[in-house]
Amino acid sequence: WWCPGLFSPTSFFPLVASRCALRSVSLKTGEWKTKDVPQRYLGQPSPYTHPHLIKRGEVTPGVTQAEFELRRQRLASLIEGRARQQTGCSHASDSFHIVIVLSHPVLYMTNDIPYPFHQNRNFLYLTGITEPDSALVMFGSGRPDQAMLFVPRRDPARELWDGPRSGRDGAAALTGLERVHSIQELGLVLKSLKGGTVWYDAAQPCHPGLHQTHVRPLLEGGALVRSLRPLVHSLRAVKSPAEIELMREAGRITAQAFKKTMATCRGDIDEALIYAKFDFESRAHGANYLAYPPVVAGGNRANTLHYISNNQIVKDGEMLLLDGGCEYFGYVSDVTRTWPVNGKFSEAQRELYEAVLEVQLACVDLCCSGVSLDHVYATMLTLLAKQLRELGILPHGASDTDAVKAARRYCPHHVSHYLGMDVHDTPELSRSQPLQPGMAVTVEPGLYFSESDDSCPERFRGLGIRIEDDVVIQEHGGPLILSSHTPKTVADVERACAQAEG
């Protein structure tokens, strides 16, 4: 998936929380405990019902209760720090803070037919709870380090239709949180906490119903409201080893799906079939579902950056651009490959493909601690400009300014975006800030020549090529490439296309 908003104003957020400051956060014992979960189905997988997915002490696959508690404590530290900056040290200790994070509601496409449920990522990041109609409240003087969870009350009549709910006991055992209430009590509890600064995103409430009934009265009481999103995004930006492991798995699954899809391709093939194959292979290899509607664009349609109709025939001799990724227990991949459907690059296709590949490899190598994504973008433009010259698309006499202008025209999107729980992850983070170890980003240069573009040589018209990998910034050495098993060189791609279909 490419990212628009090249020059759109991103809200400015200078630096993510410094790692040193975060390391100093320690867990108080007694805040959370590993209890046995109830021996029944909950509203989400539990160590009792899904021992193959979740170990004792984990809330979601691979992520422990302790890690979720650490995330909440880090958020409390960030808020404490912000308040201190604002008011000066002496007053920070007596100010009272309330943090409110709502889950998403179930959305309906019509009548009582729901869309697949998609949890609010910030709520998921801080609780691990995947049920709708829930909320997290954190509070405290100086430091909001006390957590309360609100979940839907158990209701046999509803559970008969919608499936089991965790209930208070289930959610408490799963998360290790001591204080779990039913969601109906949210307003009442908030009323009892009245006063102080409320950290909450009121502009676009995640759950309009809960906002209206339970949160609005608190806000109308004249509380000082400050946005929570930038703080949670700054935490989410730097991935823990457990998160990176989940992203590695998403990358491994995606590589398998690409290999199988390449093997299926042939001349004259329906994009819909390729889409179905990619979706099937992703799920068959363990993905929960695709992370976004994939771009499956044959021939000239690759030049429509967000082409998702995926309903035309790719002709023999044309290339296919597939931008797809999957979600694996809350973490996503976002990978693009472009290949000839008949499995053999033509001369023009190979020439253009290798030009993009050379730029892509150089940009991946740049993804190190201290470098910003905007710097990688500027470098991509320079490198693409060089390629455009060598391909004869630009006259050799063209000025550097004109060359970069042309690069921007033939690649109208940024080279990268942050990646994690969302495809376009943590948009509160500016792309001008230095990368840090643990951050995950995409690297996705492309060149697009519309069939109607007579400014480029005829043999390149109708070709659109993008190569996208997912990488994690590491403390030492180059980036960790999550999508490294996806065929990328001309030889590897042709080999994958020649594999027996399976």
Ligand SMILES: [Mn+2]
């Ligand atoms: Mn992308």
